[in-house]
Amino acid sequence: xxxxxxxxxxxxxxxxxxxxxxxxxxxxxxxxxxxxxxxxxxxxxxxxxxxxxxxxxxxxxxxxxxxxxxxxxxxxxxxxxxxxxxxxxxxxxxxxxxxxxxxxxxxxxxxxxxxxxxxxxxxxxxxxxxxxxxxxxxxxxxxxxxxxxxxxxxxxxxxxxxxxxxxxxxxxxxxxxxxxxxxxxxxxxxxxxxxxxxxxxxxxxxxxxxxxxxxxxxxxxxxxxxxxxxxxxxxxxxxxxxxxxxxxxxxxxxxxxxxxxxxxxxxxxxxxxxxxxxxxxxxxxxxxxxxxxxxxxxxxxxxxxxxxxxxxxxxxxxxxxxxxxxxxxxxxxxxxxxxxxxxxxxxxxxxxxxxxxxxxxxxxxxxxxxxxxxxxxxxxxxxxxxxxxxxxxxxxxxxxxxxxxxxxxxxxxx
Numbered sequence: 001x002x003x004x005x006x007x008x009x010x011x012x013x014x015x016x017x018x019x020x021x022x023x024x025x026x027x028x029x030x031x032x033x034x035x036x037x038x039x040x041x042x043x044x045x046x047x048x049x050x051x052x053x054x055x056x057x058x059x060x061x062x063x064x065x066x067x068x069x070x071x072x073x074x075x076x077x078x079x080x081x082x083x084x085x086x087x088x089x090x091x092x093x094x095x096x097x098x099x100x101x102x103x104x105x106x107x108x109x110x111x112x113x114x115x116x117x118x119x120x121x122x123x124x125x126x127x128x129x130x131x132x133x134x135x136x137x138x139x140x141x142x143x144x145x146x147x148x149x150x151x152x153x154x155x156x157x158x159x160x161x162x163x164x165x166x167x168x169x170x171x172x173x174x175x176x177x178x179x180x181x182x183x184x185x186x187x188x189x190x191x192x193x194x195x196x197x198x199x200x201x202x203x204x205x206x207x208x209x210x211x212x213x214x215x216x217x218x219x220x221x222x223x224x225x226x227x228x229x230x231x232x233x234x235x236x237x238x239x240x241x242x243x244x245x246x247x248x249x250x251x252x253x254x255x256x257x258x259x260x261x262x263x264x265x266x267x268x269x270x271x272x273x274x275x276x277x278x279x280x281x282x283x284x285x286x287x288x289x290x291x292x293x294x295x296x297x298x299x300x301x302x303x304x305x306x307x308x309x310x311x312x313x314x315x316x317x318x319x320x321x322x323x324x325x326x327x328x329x330x331x332x333x334x335x336x337x338x339x340x341x342x343x344x345x346x347x348x349x350x351x352x353x354x355x356x357x358x359x360x361x362x363x364x365x366x367x368x369x370x371x372x373x374x375x376x377x378x379x380x381x382x383x384x385x386x387x388x389x390x391x392x393x394x395x396x397x398x399x400x401x402x403x404x405x406x407x408x409x410x411x412x413x414x
Contacts, residue, residue, distance in 0.1 A: 020121050024121070047069050051069060139156065140156060140167065140168075140171065143155070143156050143171065147175050147178065150182065152175055152176075152178075152179045155168075155172045155175070156171050206238040206239075206242045206245075207242075209234070209235075210235055210239070213232075213234055213238075214235070216231055217231055245377070248377050248381060251310070252380060252384060255307075255385055255388055256384050258388075260307070260388070262307060262389055264302045264303060264304060265302065265304075266300050266301075266302055267300065267301060267308075268299070268300055269296045269299045269300065269301045269342070270296040270297050270299065272303075272308055272312065273293055273333065273342070274293070276309050276312040277291050277293065277316060279313055280316055280317055280320060283320050284320060287323075288325055288326045289323055289326065289327050289329060290328050291329045291330075291331065292328065292329070292331065293331045293333070294331070294332045294333065295333040296333025296334075299333060299335055301340055301409055304389060308385065308386075308389070310381070310385060311381070311385040312344075312382075314379065314381055314382040315378075315382050315405050315407075316331070318378055318379060319345075319346035319348065319403070320346075322346060322349060322403065323347050323348045323402075324347070324348070327348070328347055329344070329345070329346050329347075330345040330346075331343065331344055337411070338411060339408040339410060339411060340409045341406060341408045342406075342407040344404070344405045344407075345402060345403075345404045345405075347401075347402045348402050348403060349399065349400065350397045350400055350402055351395070351397035356395065356397060359395065360379050360380055360383045360393075361380060386407055390409065390410065391407055392407075392408050393405060393406065393407050394408075
């Protein structure tokens with residue numbers, strides 16, 4: 001019953017039916033009162049006629065006869081009168097049309113007609129109320145047809161009370177989820193198309209170089225060993241570059257497509273950083289660079305250790321590549337009441353303000369980049385790994401002074 005009361009349609013019908021019922025009851029009351037008054041008038045006239053006739057014949061019976069009319073008769077007298085009238089066919093079960101008082105009244109017919117007429121407002125009321133309900137149903141049908149046609153600009157009203165309001169909210173939620181799913185599918189399709197385009201574009205150059213090297217080796221069987229070794233060494237470099245590029249692209253594709261389930265566990269952040277730095281020891285030795293780590297001995301983080309290490313290696317390697325020989329890299333691990341933060345600061349050439357908003361884009365290379373072999377995928381991969389684990393990464397840089405990457409993870413539950 002409570003569910004019916006909550007529906008505005010039910011409340012509207014209930015209130016209107018009660019109002020119409022009260023109005024019809026009042027009309028019925030006055031109609032029946034009028035009919036009863038007519039019958040009463042006919043009975044008074046008939047009794048008056050009987051008394052007038054009897055008193056005309058026997059005036060001495062006035063008190064007794066008037067007493068019967070005004071005060072009522074006894075059972076014995078009523079029975080005697082019925083026996084006398086029965087001789088003339090005047091009985092209780094006689095046809096109502098033979099009753100002189102009611103013969104011209106037609107009360108049953110009038111009452112039936114009145115009830116029939118009174119039912120018309122109910123039918124009109126129900127028709128009006130159901131018309132509004134059918135309008136809402138047609139609105140829902142139209143909205144459903146629009147969703148089928150991938151048109152999501154016709155949401156249903158959500159502020160209505162009752163079942164239609166709940167239906168509108170659930171329908172809009174369903175349509176929004178469907179819209180998001182279609183949008184995600186479109187984005188994944190676009191991502192796959194762009195990824196294939198990027199792979200083909202990035203592989204084109206090393207493949208062209210390998211073809212040239214191979215043709216030179218095939219076309220000149222008498223090539224000097226020194227030149228042959230040089231070509232083979234360059235081919236080896238291009239193959240290594242292609243291998244690294246393909247592996248990095250596959251990693252990036254898996255992360256951005258959401259195909260990886262990160263295994264979050266409580267790890268000591270300093271150990272993760274030490275492992276990342278150690279894996280780059282050969283590069284730091286070649287360039288005689290130093291990496292200094294500050295803090296983080298007692299700091300723990302819920303993260304996927306393997307993938308976070310991958311992201312840190314890319315960021316530290318980027319800092320090493322853009323720092324001059326004998327330069328210094330600083331890594332600061334700190335925390336406050338809200339965040340746990342890793343800061344990677346180099347002494348490189350810096351990034352221009354024009355390039356700064358784009359450095360995390362896949363395959364983006366700045367205009368003033370000093371490393372021609374760079375293809376701009378490491379930073380994009382690191383950003384995707386960090387953000388997929390609930391972190392965020394920002395960068396600040398000044399030309400000629402260096403660059404600072406800041407990685408932050410919320411200390412709340414993730």
